[in-house]
């Protein structure tokens with residue numbers, strides 16, 4: 001694929017230095033990249049109507065990394081992005097009085113995991129999850 005076909009919104013971000021300094025992050029990041037490359041490879045060799053990632057291995061790797069980052073590196077995650085509808089939805093959830101302590105914890109975790117995604121996946125993908 002020619003790089004100039006790519007929109008800025010589709011570019012994979014360069015991971016921050018602190019991510020590469022953490023063994024667990026590096027391992028999960030590596031897994032995510034490998035899953036992504038395997039899918040890209042399959043896309044090239046199969047008809048475009050075939051889902052080359054039926055098990056969403058790329059997505060599970062991203063989610064595992066996001067969960068780890070939210071749990072271990074919450075203070076290093078970027079702030080909510082005003083231009084991102086998903087960030088704004090997360091912030092609203094946090095600002096709304098929670099129904100229960102469990103719901104408050106859930107909103108906090110979901111928000112942190114989403115903010116982590118801004119560091120590891122292209123902008124087009126942060127909108128969806």
Ligand SMILES: [Zn+2]
Nearest residue numbers: 022024025072
């Ligand atoms: Zn880590």
Ligand SMILES: [Zn+2]
Nearest residue numbers: 084086087126
């Ligand atoms: Zn966002």
